[in-house]
Amino acid sequence: MLKRLMMSAAVLVAAGGIAAAQEIKVGLLLPYSGVGAELAQPIDRGAELYIKTHADEIKPFTVKLIKRDVKDASGATAKIVVQELLTQDNVDALAGWVYSPNAIATAPLVTAGKKLAVLMNAGTAHITNMSPYYARTSFSMWHAGHALGEAAAKQLGAKTAVIGYTDFPPGKDSLAAFKMAFEKNGGKVIDEIPMGGANAVPDFTPFFQRAKDKKPDVFFVFVPGGDHSTAVVRTYNALGMKQAGIKLIGPGDITQDTKLQPMGQNADGLITMHHYNADLDNPQNKKFVEDWKKAYGADSTPDFMAVGGYDGMAAIFAAIKATNGKLDGDKAVAALKGWKFDSPRGPIQIDPETRDIIMNEYLSQAAFQNGRVVQKNIGKIDAVKDACKANKIGPCGK
Amino acid sequence: MIFGEDVAGIVLGGLAAGMVLFVVSVGLSVTMGLMGFVNLAHGGFAMIGGYIIVLSMNRLGVPFVPALILGFTLTAALSVVLERLFYSKLYRAAELDQVLFSIGLAFVMIATVTIVIGPETQPMILPSWLRGQIDLGFTSYRTYSIFLIVFGALVAFCLWLGFERTRIGAQIRAAVDNRKMVESLGINIDRLFTFTFAFGSGMAALGGGFGAEFLGLDPQYTLKYLVYFLIVVAVGGMGRITGVFYAALIIGIMDFILKKYLPAGGTIFIYVLTILILLIRPQGLFGRSN
Numbered sequence: 001m002l003k004r005l006m007m008s009a010a011v012l013v014a015a016g017g018i019a020a021a022q023e024i025k026v027g028l029l030l031p032y033s034g035v036g037a038e039l040a041q042p043i044d045r046g047a048e049l050y051i052k053t054h055a056d057e058i059k060p061f062t063v064k065l066i067k068r069d070v071k072d073a074s075g076a077t078a079k080i081v082v083q084e085l086l087t088q089d090n091v092d093a094l095a096g097w098v099y100s101p102n103a104i105a106t107a108p109l110v111t112a113g114k115k116l117a118v119l120m121n122a123g124t125a126h127i128t129n130m131s132p133y134y135a136r137t138s139f140s141m142w143h144a145g146h147a148l149g150e151a152a153a154k155q156l157g158a159k160t161a162v163i164g165y166t167d168f169p170p171g172k173d174s175l176a177a178f179k180m181a182f183e184k185n186g187g188k189v190i191d192e193i194p195m196g197g198a199n200a201v202p203d204f205t206p207f208f209q210r211a212k213d214k215k216p217d218v219f220f221v222f223v224p225g226g227d228h229s230t231a232v233v234r235t236y237n238a239l240g241m242k243q244a245g246i247k248l249i250g251p252g253d254i255t256q257d258t259k260l261q262p263m264g265q266n267a268d269g270l271i272t273m274h275h276y277n278a279d280l281d282n283p284q285n286k287k288f289v290e291d292w293k294k295a296y297g298a299d300s301t302p303d304f305m306a307v308g309g310y311d312g313m314a315a316i317f318a319a320i321k322a323t324n325g326k327l328d329g330d331k332a333v334a335a336l337k338g339w340k341f342d343s344p345r346g347p348i349q350i351d352p353e354t355r356d357i358i359m360n361e362y363l364s365q366a367a368f369q370n371g372r373v374v375q376k377n378i379g380k381i382d383a384v385k386d387a388c389k390a391n392k393i394g395p396c397g398k
Numbered sequence: 399m400i401f402g403e404d405v406a407g408i409v410l411g412g413l414a415a416g417m418v419l420f421v422v423s424v425g426l427s428v429t430m431g432l433m434g435f436v437n438l439a440h441g442g443f444a445m446i447g448g449y450i451i452v453l454s455m456n457r458l459g460v461p462f463v464p465a466l467i468l469g470f471t472l473t474a475a476l477s478v479v480l481e482r483l484f485y486s487k488l489y490r491a492a493e494l495d496q497v498l499f500s501i502g503l504a505f506v507m508i509a510t511v512t513i514v515i516g517p518e519t520q521p522m523i524l525p526s527w528l529r530g531q532i533d534l535g536f537t538s539y540r541t542y543s544i545f546l547i548v549f550g551a552l553v554a555f556c557l558w559l560g561f562e563r564t565r566i567g568a569q570i571r572a573a574v575d576n577r578k579m580v581e582s583l584g585i586n587i588d589r590l591f592t593f594t595f596a597f598g599s600g601m602a603a604l605g606g607g608f609g610a611e612f613l614g615l616d617p618q619y620t621l622k623y624l625v626y627f628l629i630v631v632a633v634g635g636m637g638r639i640t641g642v643f644y645a646a647l648i649i650g651i652m653d654f655i656l657k658k659y660l661p662a663g664g665t666i667f668i669y670v671l672t673i674l675i676l677l678i679r680p681q682g683l684f685g686r687s688n
Contacts, residue, residue, distance in 0.1 A: 227519035
């Protein structure tokens with residue numbers, strides 16, 4: 001009798017355990033307030049959209065997002081937030097990270113916490129080396145920077161380039177990536193201009209004036225998207241650099257979809273290398289854009305940041321399925337190594353060696369037609385790996 | 399000729415930025431000189447004025463010039479309310495209290511605009527006659543910069559005229575030099591200050607609107623450029639219109655040159671320059687020593 005009682009108690013406890021584990025808590029850390037708020041929104045929406053449209057796939061489990069504001073790129077708030085999510089909220093996985101400095105600052109905590117941590121934006125190349133629990137569904141600065149350096153020399157036939165970059169880790173990464181590929185293919189970088197920090201949009205006039213005076217074939221600009229992009233494209237046009245024969249090129253941050261339409265005529269002719277734009281022609285993207293507009297309004301558009309959030313949530317769903325809802329950190333990471341997915345940006349894979357993303361890069365040219373800016377695909381490179389880790393450059397080699 | 403274009407680019411780019419600095423800072427200089435009030439919320443009036451100008455253009459379709467007038471008037475009116483309700487209570491308070499109050503007000507302004515309108519930058523969409531490039535004969539340059547230079551010079555001239563040639567200008571100048579004497583002559587200094595404060599805030603509003611095109615405009619504008627405004631006032635001397643004018647142009651041009659030729663450290667040099675100027679002339683380049 002006693003034995004039977006104990007057994008049924010054990011069964012009950014186990015059942016209770018399963019019932020409690022059916023809700024999977026994912027800590028989402030993004031800069032919900034301050035200058036970064038407009039960067040947090042598309043990632044948040046992308047993640048939410050994936051959960052909404054794919055909830056059936058992980059039944060009986062459900063995902064609950066615990067959203068926390070990390071405010072800025074200082075790293076300080078992000079560390080507190082990660083610690084609280086891990087120790088007080090007992091989350092099963094972490095996701096988010098708009099700013100690289102935050103991902104760098106929180107790496108030791110993530111390692112100690114032993115939970116899967118999906119980077120949905122932060123693009124400094126070596127971050128994924130800093131913790132074995134980091135997996136990245138966004139991009140490394142080297143993806144676009146390196147690919148564009150090669151394309152600028154080969155496809156655009158540029159001989160000289162000036163680089164303007166926002167002076168923080170991803171900016172320096174982007175500069176190094178572009179420069180290496182451009183010079184390897186016979187081009188020459190004749191000037192490198194740091195253009196202030198990421199926290200405020202500067203007046204770009206003096207920096208662009210300097211670039212204009214050097215008369216390069218192409219002016220490669222990296223800025224962290226958002227309002228920086230709008231200001232870059234406006235200043236480029238206002239200073240008449242296009243008429244002076246200088247092509248403005250860069251990673252897709254300068255033609256971020258959410259900022260593109262208001263640029264209007266100014267965006268005409270911009271050439272970018274990136275892994276996503278809302279005009280990409282594939283069935284997954286058509287569905288994605290359609291779902292997005294249904295959820296967030298016909299006037300809103302997803303962008304590369306939204307896709308980072310969307311694919312990041314897809315990765316978490318895949319890990320939930322693979323570990324049968326347990327989401328043990330080591331097993332979840334192991335499950336994601338080599339994970340393949342048909343993303344709105346085309347086929348992607350998590351590199352089993354680096355936990356970074358492998359994806360296509362698209363060379364696009366913006367054109368202003370019938371009152372709308374469209375991005376035309378003028379080239380594609382398949383299955384691009386992070387060139388920083390492939391070439392073992394600096395901290396990427398560790 | 400490349401060298402010539404180079405110089406033209408610096409002078410025109412720097413002058414345009416300097417004019418915006420001047421329009422925003424002139425009110426700060428006069429109120430500081432007049433009442434010795436350190437108003438750290440001055441940038442907030444520039445921000446709010448900028449919002450009124452940009453939003454009335456973008457959302458209500460108000461043309462550029464009427465939008466400027468609207469921004470000036472509404473911001474000046476708002477500043478009168480705040481001046482009567484709060485500032486006037488603190489004229490005789492210690493400097494620390496004034497600083498704490500006005501920086502607190504600046505934070506309230508930032509938070510209010512963030513909640514009501516949002517944290518994102520408001521795009522300034524210029525009318526077509528101010529877009530693109532203008533041919534000046536020796537070089538072509540951004541039309542809007544040329545407009546700012548011409549307009550800024552005009553405003554400076556009108557202010558100088560008003561300051562030097564009108565009764566109220568004379569009262570303000572006298573009050574800056576010796577407030578007790580002016581009071582004992584029976585001039586209502588409270589009213590004089592309310593007027594000056596409103597006018598200075600209105601000017602800040604114009605500056606916020608003018609600068610939005612290339613300095614950007616978001617709630618953080620309030621504090622982002624405050625250091626520049628304070629530098630201009632410190633270098634130009636308090637309560638001196640011509641001083642503020644020259645200081646703003648010097649700071650604008652020097653900042654442009656340093657950013658262009660030494661982009662890696664350009665933002666630091668402007669502070670070094672300010673410290674040097676103030677070491678040699680603590681009362682500012684154009685201020686009178688007492």
